[in-house]
Amino acid sequence: MAHQWGMVIDLDRCTGCEACVVACHAENNIATVGEKEAARSRANHWIRVERYYEGDFPDVKVKFMPVLCQQCDAAPCEPVCPTFASYHTEEGLNGQVYNRCIGTRYCANACPYNVRFFNFYNPKWDKPLNLQLNPDVSVREVGVMEKCTFCVQRIKAAETNARAEKRDVRDGEIQPACVQSCPTNAMVFGDLSDPNSRASRMAASSRGGKLLEELGARPKITYLQRDTWNGDENA
Amino acid sequence: MQRRDFLKITAISGAAATLDACGSPDHQLIRFIPEEDLIPGIATWKPSVCTMCAAGCGLLVRVMEGDAEVVRNGQLGLMQMGLAKKLEGNPAHPINQGKLCPRGHAGLQVTYHPDRIRTPLMRSGARGSGEFKAISWDEAMQHLMAQLSSLHEGRLPGRLVFLTSPLRAQRRNIATTFAGGFKDSQYIEFSFFDEGVVRAANSASFRHDAPPTVELGQSNYIISFGANFLGTWNSPVAQSLGYGAMRQGRAGLRGKFLQFEPRISQTGANADEWVPCAPGSEGALALGIAHVLMQDKLRSAASAGAAGELIEGWAQGLAEYAPEKISAQTGVKAATITRIAHEAAANGPAVALIGDAAAAHTNGLFNTLAVNALNALLGSAGKAGGIQFSPVWNPSNDKTAGAQEASGAEAVRKLAEQIESNANSVGALLIHGANPAFATPAAWKLRRALEKAPLIASFGSFIDETSIFADLILPDHSPLESWVEDAPDSGSLRTVVSVAPPAVLPLHDTRAMPDVLLDLAHRLGGNFAKALPWKTYDEAIQADFAALYKSKGSKDAKTTDDFWSNAQQQGGWWGPQEDAAQGATGAKAASGSVKYAAAEFDGNQSEFPFHLMPFASQMLYDGSLAALPWMQEAPDPMSTAMWGTWVELNPATASKLGIKQADLVEVASRHGSVQAPAMITPGIAPDVVAMPIGQGHENFTRYASNRGANPISILAPMTVAGTDSLAWAATRVKIARVGEGKLVLFGASLREEPPDAKRR
Ligand code: SF4
Ligand code: SF4
Ligand code: SF4
DSSP states (O other): OOEEEEEEEEETTOOOOOHHHHHHHHTTTTOOOOOOHTTTTTOOOOOOEEEESSSSSOOOOOEEEEEOOOOOOOOOOTOOTTSSSSEOOTSSSSEOOTTOOOOOHHHHHTTTTTOEOOOOOOOOOOOGGGGOOOOOOOOOTTOOOEEEOOSSSHHHHHHHHHTTTTSOOOTOOOOOHHHHHTOOOOEEETTTTTTTTTHHHTTTTTTEEOTTTTGOOOOOOEOOOOOOOOOTTTO | OOOOHHHHHHHOOOOGGGGGGGSSGGGSSSOOOSHHHSOOOOOOOEEEEESSTTTOOEEEEEEEEEEEEEEEEEHHHHHHEEEEEEEETTOOOOOTTTTTOOOHHHHHHHHHTTOOOOOOOOOOTTSSSOOOEOOOOHHHHHHHEEEEEEHHHTTTOOOOEEEEEEOHHHHHHHHHHHHHTTTEEEEEEEOOOOOHHHHHHHHHHHHHOOOOOOOOOGEEEEEEESOTTTTTSHHHHHHHHHHHHHHSBBBBBBOOOEEESSOOOTGGGGGEEEEEOOOOOOOHHHHHHHHHHHHTTSSSGGHHHHHHHHBBTTTTGEEEEEEEEHHHHOOOOOOOOOHHHHHHHHSOEEEEOOGGGSSTTHHHHHHHHHHHHHHHHHHBTTTSSSSBBBOOOOOOOOOOOOOEEEHHHHHHHHHHHHHHHHHHGGGEEEEEEEEHHHHHHGGGGGHHHHHHHOOOOEOOSSOOOGGGGSSOOOOOOOGHHHHOEEOOOOSSSEEEEEEEEEEEOSSSOOHHHHHHHHHHHHHHHHHHHHOOSSSSHHHHHHHHHHHHHHHOOSSSOOOOOHHHHHHHHHHHEOOOOOGGGBOOOOOSTTOBOOOOOOOBBOTTTTTSOOEEEEEOTTTTTTTTTTHHHHHHHOTTTTTTOSSOOOEEOHHHHHHTTTTTTTEEEEEEEETEEEEEEEESSBBOOOTTTEESSSSBBSSSHHHHBSOOOGGGOOOOOOOOOSSSBBBBTTTTEEEEEEEEOOOOBTTTTTTOOOOOOOOO
16 A cells, blocks of 8 residues: 555644744745735745644743644645646645646635645745755746645655665655754654554544544644643652 | 746756756856766765854755855856755754754855855945955955054054854864964953853852753753743753653653743743743742742752852741742742642652843842752752753863953953043954844944954954954855864763864855964964964864864774764764763852842833843844844744744733734833834733844844844843843833834734644
8 A cells, every 4th residue: 555644743742943944944945035025924834833822911821833734635725726736646645736736726725724825926046045945846936836745855765765775665764854853853754554653653642633623624644732741640 | 937938947957946047147157177076966964063053953964966156266157066955953963863943954044145245355435334345365364464463563552352252162272372372362252142140150059160951851840940941042952852752752751841931932832831920030939949848848958968058048948038928029929839849849850940031130140049059959950850061072272372261241341341441452353253233232332342443353254233343354164164163061961072074165255264363373473373283273173083082082983083084974073971960069159158139120110110021032043143034034933923023012011001913112221212013912921021132133134134123222231240241131111102013924814713623
């Protein structure tokens, strides 16, 4: 059976530091847009950290939640695309074929997680910032929708390596840029079709749940809810 | 270019990332001989060291072949060379173990920044006008040499002052030795967040002049007094690694984390219990907890040893700090203090951390000594999961050469004063890595002093508020283009000596600062050449590694050469696990010598009713990273704000003053005022306003100049008693709405309530 790539994010570890956010920019040639465009909600962050305040001073609680493309199995963004630019891969990824995309933006409307970004302009890197661009990742042009790919270039590279060495991809061998960087090890990536992968085992945690599960998009990211300290449990 | 053309081109070249190069006149440039041993399309990972903060995390630089415009001997041309594509944590490095913080990633943009200084520059307009002309290295060196030798030979009046960001290892040794060759010279280290208070307190309590290294993964109870230890404080990546393990790394065991602070920080946001306290009351709180521990016989006064005895009244059980007595002053309920003491006592290892604003009140040293005493009483000093200290490798170079060393903001204030009173007293001012004109209170009038200094030379990579006053700029390589070495004194319980050769060739006509100093030393000859015998920086580092090998040996290396080449491949040398655990070994100050000190504030309460709480920006840090577009556009974790400054206000305060979200607010102290949009948030006490440090640059690249406001500029010139550090949390302000403002937020259209991920 084909791999089914998925992720587990432990919200009890996540500190909202956003190392993942900047790592994704670096890995995936995500352009910055500048203050003016950012003010028009056109900044691109394939992964973002949502934060929620609960309660009033002094009883304040804050929750962080990193949100990226959930790589849904019943992805609402896919059936609405007239050109099949947004499509499902055999390995369960929600792919985006840039050169099929004609910019209807239906997918962005259909996505319940707000993780798709439209290129209103050609991206720009003030020279020589262009030298940092990752040659493994396409630069997206004006009129094209983009979003988290689960760092498909890293998945493909690892699969090619494994094939050349006549073996299967090892659990933990693939690390998307966000996962690799996360200073608290809050994110775990792996093959959900392998019940023994670390991601599968963690996804089975009693703290596990899906984002907006009731919508039925069948996301492949499991969030482990923030845990609590139970008084003197350790005493 | 049309999209279809673009697709054609990418189909042919196969390298989609060349978009920007298309259609440019690159083909008219001459081509230099390509760098050898590069295979197109194949990535290699080269070690380096992160220099974005003082933590010293290890890097792996992903290098791939590409074409770059470079300058060689004054000639612009194209070169096929290795280019840095991404920074990753070095998995072998004991501090960050393969991880990076957001700021670490953005180090890449220093190297490829469009506004980097590309050649040596000489001032061509008035001081501070920003007018420079490009000159050659020969001219620059001749010019500087003429001044320095005149100074050295007494033909010019005044002393040499070397003002730098805190340095370590051979880089520091070269700088201090060079400065020390001049008569009566001074070596000043300055950075806004210098941990000077924590160092001073740890020296007094534990005889370690360093911030602590805490293996949080082994702690069961963490009490943090204002330390933003998961964001920017001390060694944030190492601390985050431990924190993740503390939370979910041990089956069936999850520690508790509690944070005291008047404004919720990114770190505080993760606490199991967030307890606001009055600004400056942290020391009293720590001693309140200590009192309960002793009073309720959970710990004995004597068990704390010397670090406890320092505190006046310790042996008598600190009766004045009984929870009921300090409750009003700290703003924390007596029952809460008592409960915390009992929880901490029952859930060891318990550890207390202090940093940031809690240590930056006028009584910051008292607060930190009090927290140290609490640690000792909890039994955490020198224990796993408690306060420990990194073993540090000190190069054994002799320190006879005598530059007078100073550090902290106070040293910069004195320098300004010195130049102000006699401009010729400082014959030459060399500046490296520090931007004190941005990062010290305007009240110190450093800029006015810089206008008067006879000669200023900067090694900076960018024009900033300080280097704009320079007569000469001798631009350093970027860290990725340079040899790097480091010996951090926090973050790991193994000895860490990082080293790496340049990961990529330099892009511009730059030279490594230590190489420039060594060159100058050779030209100056005599004692300089004797004290600095190395021709190049890497020779100096190699000598240090030879000394390291001799002193520590190594299982994996039979010869010094093997040791040296292993270290370069690995990104450094780390001591064995066993040589770790530098415990806390008794106090230096006298028993009972630490008396209660209340925080003092500048500005009276009736006219200036609010405490101004500046804080380190998660992305821009102390402002030195504001030039990097990734950092400008990464949303602030607590507010999602990008590209600007804001003022955080409690909702009750805002409604009382008629201030709405995003209204432009003026924040005024006795020393000046700044304006920024309001950010209304429940996580701040009603009598506190908070502003991120980092923006408000006047001259700092296209991305940072003239953007936002700099709260440092309005700070009161107060110091932390007993130290040379700025008391940057000691300023009172008044605030008023002045008009409409604008916040740039990310995901402003997203839902306000957390979606309730259903439990299975
Ligand atoms: S890097 Fe990790 S800890 Fe930081 S915000 Fe992202 S998921 Fe959370
Ligand atoms: S998986 Fe890759 S593309 Fe997706 S958010 Fe993480 S770093 Fe970005
Ligand atoms: S904590 Fe971040 S900025 Fe500091 S050295 Fe480590 S990666 Fe670099």
